[in-house]
Amino acid sequence: MIVCSANKLAKTYGGNAVFEHLSMEIKEKDRVGLVGPNGSGKTTLIRLLAGEEPPDAGQIHWKKGCRIGFLEQIPDYHDTTLTKDVLKSAFSSLLEMEERMKKLEDEMGVETDSTKLEKLVVEYGNLQDQFTLHGGYEIKSRIEKITHGLNIHLLMDQPFSQLSGGEKTKVGLGLMLLQEPDLLLLDEPTNHLDLMAVEWLGKFLQDYSGTVLLISHDRYFLDEVVNKIVDLEDGEIHSYYTNFSGFVKETNKTKKGRS
Ligand SMILES: Nc1ncnc2c1ncn2[C@@H]1O[C@H](COP(=O)(O)OP(=O)(O)OP(=O)(O)O)[C@@H](O)[C@H]1O
């Protein structure tokens, strides 16, 4: 099943074509590493795939209902919003459900009419089933797992707006991982992470249930996470079904073969 396909994309900045006629496909569960020299157009391409910007020509199709998570999208929050509330926003519909359940509990406690009480009990039961099914009782442990993994647990009680750029990026990454999008698009996700967090993120992405496309200059991280390499160079794209070391070997071979 194809999650995202790009057909003959073109993008030009100030008269300079970054690429023309660029086509690629991302399949479900793929772990794609997008590599290439500085300025080759990796960030430009990932922004198009995220729907952040339209291409100048060509089309992009996403699987119906596909939810995209793009690391650059760090939302703005009101000055006083605490970092933990930013992360909790990943679960806003579950938290609304929890609020409604609390209200129903209060109403059930004081209701004397048996028909009305029965109605409340039925609504409560249905809500609780949905809440359980969608992991409502695991919200706290999921947030803890990710905040410890990314080493941002000590920032939780600080206002988000007062964090440094690097800290905001880490929290943005945490929020996106909690939202569990179908297609995760990450532009240099290891840039602001310490070694432990890089290792944790690598393992997290290996086990991730959705599809992942990431840009990275970190060959160890790429080797750990990806099983397909897409190389963008001189406006052309070449795909290799291997990790980064395999890609290096294969392309060296190609070069030797050519000379
Ligand atoms: N908003 C913009 N306005 C003008 N030129 C741009 C813009 N964004 C990108 N470019 C140009 O497009 C080219 C591709 O840039 P892009 O950021 O996509 O490269 P990259 O492969 O992500 O590089 P790096 O590995 O350094 O992050 C570069 O020549 C860059 O200068």
Ligand SMILES: [Mg+2]
């Ligand atoms: Mg870039």
